[in-house]
Amino acid sequence: MQRLSGIGVSGGAGAGRAVVLIQRAQVLRFSIAASQIGAEIARLEQARQRSAAQLDRIQLRLPGHDLRTLFEAQRLMVDDPMLLPRAASIVGEQRINAEWALQQVFDHLGSVFDGVEDPYLRERKGDLADVVGRLRMNLTPGGAGFRDVLGVCEAPCVLVADELPPSIAAQLDWTKFEAFITDAGSRTYHTAILARSLHVPAIVGLHDATARIAPGTMILVDGDEGAVSIEPPLEVVEKARAASEQRRRTGPPFHDHTARSLKTADGVDIRVEANVDLLGDAAFAIAQGAEGIGLFRSELLLAGRPADELTEEMQYEMYRQLLEDVRPAPVTVRTFDIDEDQLASGEHRRDTLWAAGYEVPRSRLGLRSIRLTLKRRELLRSQLRALLRAAAHGDLRVMFPFVSGIEELREARSVLAEARQEIGARGAESGPLRVGVMIEVPSAAFTADLLAAECDFLTIGTNDLIQCCLAVDRTDERVSHLYEPLHPAILRLIRHIRRAAARRKVPLSVCGEMASDPAVLALLVGMGLSQFSMTPAAIPVARRVILDMDFRELRAIAARALTLETAPEIEQYLSDALTHRRMLERY
Ligand code: PEP
Ligand code: MG
Numbered sequence: 001m002q003r004l005s006g007i008g009v010s011g012g013a014g015a016g017r018a019v020v021l022i023q024r025a026q027v028l029r030f031s032i033a034a035s036q037i038g039a040e041i042a043r044l045e046q047a048r049q050r051s052a053a054q055l056d057r058i059q060l061r062l063p064g065h066d067l068r069t070l071f072e073a074q075r076l077m078v079d080d081p082m083l084l085p086r087a088a089s090i091v092g093e094q095r096i097n098a099e100w101a102l103q104q105v106f107d108h109l110g111s112v113f114d115g116v117e118d119p120y121l122r123e124r125k126g127d128l129a130d131v132v133g134r135l136r137m138n139l140t141p142g143g144a145g146f147r148d149v150l151g152v153c154e155a156p157c158v159l160v161a162d163e164l165p166p167s168i169a170a171q172l173d174w175t176k177f178e179a180f181i182t183d184a185g186s187r188t189y190h191t192a193i194l195a196r197s198l199h200v201p202a203i204v205g206l207h208d209a210t211a212r213i214a215p216g217t218m219i220l221v222d223g224d225e226g227a228v229s230i231e232p233p234l235e236v237v238e239k240a241r242a243a244s245e246q247r248r249r250t251g252p253p254f255h256d257h258t259a260r261s262l263k264t265a266d267g268v269d270i271r272v273e274a275n276v277d278l279l280g281d282a283a284f285a286i287a288q289g290a291e292g293i294g295l296f297r298s299e300l301l302l303a304g305r306p307a308d309e310l311t312e313e314m315q316y317e318m319y320r321q322l323l324e325d326v327r328p329a330p331v332t333v334r335t336f337d338i339d340e341d342q343l344a345s346g347e348h349r350r351d352t353l354w355a356a357g358y359e360v361p362r363s364r365l366g367l368r369s370i371r372l373t374l375k376r377r378e379l380l381r382s383q384l385r386a387l388l389r390a391a392a393h394g395d396l397r398v399m400f401p402f403v404s405g406i407e408e409l410r411e412a413r414s415v416l417a418e419a420r421q422e423i424g425a426r427g428a429e430s431g432p433l434r435v436g437v438m439i440e441v442p443s444a445a446f447t448a449d450l451l452a453a454e455c456d457f458l459t460i461g462t463n464d465l466i467q468c469c470l471a472v473d474r475t476d477e478r479v480s481h482l483y484e485p486l487h488p489a490i491l492r493l494i495r496h497i498r499r500a501a502a503r504r505k506v507p508l509s510v511c512g513e514m515a516s517d518p519a520v521l522a523l524l525v526g527m528g529l530s531q532f533s534m535t536p537a538a539i540p541v542a543r544r545v546i547l548d549m550d551f552r553e554l555r556a557i558a559a560r561a562l563t564l565e566t567a568p569e570i571e572q573y574l575s576d577a578l579t580h581r582r583m584l585e586r587y
């Protein structure tokens with residue numbers, strides 16, 4: 001039995017046969033039953049026909065002989081007996097899905113091209129990749145995507161992915177998957193956050209699990225220990241499940257239901273709300289001790305459907321239900337935080353791009369969040385109309401994500417005014433909606449005073465703020481170790497924002513994952529922050545930490561921590577200081 005270790009981001013144990021998803025290459029690998037072979041081969045043939053027809057159309061549209069010749073070569077590849085017929089044989093021989101068989105053929109032919117002396121011929125590997133990409137896309141026509149392909153996997157499975165975007169994770173049938181593990185990621189990885197909402201055991205940051213675990217292998221995922229066991233004996237699986245169950249039963253219970261509002265031991269008011277990704281989790285969050293929903297990630301309402309299918313009416317009902325689920329507690333909805341890829345209905349958009357012959361690079365720093373919704377104004381306006389109408393039924397707030405400066409806030413507010421006018425013109429009812437800004441971009445942090453002057457509240461989204469400030473992509477496993485919440489730059493930036501908000505007398509909260517760590521939470525309280533929103537599972541411990549702590553002591557600890565020069569020094573100091581004062585040992 002081999003063991004891999006990573007970062008356990010969602011507790012519990014799960015075991016099953018590995019289904020491997022290479023998301024970056026858009027390849028899914030899993031074993032199939034003998035009865036499934038014919039259907040997989042038929043998918044290959046269907047992909048061949050669709051690809052051939054598309055390439056014929058492209059050639060007709062293209063001007064110039066040279067370009068046409070290029071696509072003629074691709075057209076020939078589609079029918080080459082070395083490509084699809086070979087993939088079909090592999091499906092039968094190895095009993096694997098069509099995507100994986102096609103990838104094997106591509107890997108083999110690609111290595112042949114690599115070995116060729118002639119540079120012109122070597123470059124034809126690019127054409128082959130293009131053709132294989134098209135065939136792969138046409139294996140799941142009509143934007144069916146991974147979710148539908150995964151439908152044929154036999155439960156129980158464990159998903160092993162290089163990375164797992166939340167939009168895919170949110171659509172999977174989790175009754176089939178006992179757990180998931182990824183090469184990429186950190187605790188603040190969006191899918192890690194989602195895993196905790198879904199109560200699916202998960203481990204991230206494994207670096208090369210997709211290379212080391214063959215599809216179909218039995219694996220055990222222990223999310224509490226951050227350990228993956230490959231081909232474990234049955235008794236090990238049973239033991240891990242029992243231990244996890246035991247931990248869950250004896251875990252820190254939430255004892256202070258009677259006093260929902262919180263104070264430190266020396267009487268300073270602190271407020272803890274919850275980050276919620278799925279509508280159904282709001283009530284769970286309140287049961288964990290949340291005083292409200294501090295962040296509802298509304299973009300997950302879009303997962304699995306084109307944006308225009310999520311109507312104003314549907315959203316109105318959902319936001320109203322959310323308010324009802326937590327009444328009288330407040331709800332803060334952030335407007336869609338998505339990028340272009342997530343907005344487009346995945347496969348369909350790729351189809352358009354492939355047909356046009358180019359790919360658009362994706363970037364988390366590109367057209368996303370408020371930048372995107374300000375361009376797609378009707379999308380934002382209809383969301384705001386739904387929110388304004390729902391606001392008549394409870395204490396609702398809206399916040400704009402990834403704002404980089406005051407102009408974006410002003411523009412977003414003018415869209416809000418337009419939405420209100422539209423509702424008024426219909427004679428429909430709307431309610432008061434407090435408006436906030438998420439501070440996630442360093443430029444917003446440095447101009448927090450300007451933003452505070454024109455909104456009702458600020459929320460520090462530390463997950464993005466840390467990655468933007470330290471220039472570390474939280475999903476890139478090669479640099480994710482540099483993602484450091486206790487970096488002096490981050491602490492100074494938070495201090496700067498806190499001072500700006502205090503000067504303007506505007507409420508400020510922290511809604512990134514940073515506050516879920518009890519020691520860091522103590523530090524933030526010591527720095528003068530008094531409102532937090534975190535993943536529901538972290539709330540019971542956070543409440544106990546706050547009730548036990550003395551603000552004056554924390555203030556002294558924070559003041560000293562802010563004089564230190566490196567994150568490890570700050571971490572060590574914090575741990576020593578809190579343990580010395582017996583503040584953390586029980587958590
Ligand atoms: C954040 O960036 O801290 C945040 C809460 O937003 P998300 O993690 O959803 O990007
Ligand atoms: Mg963010």
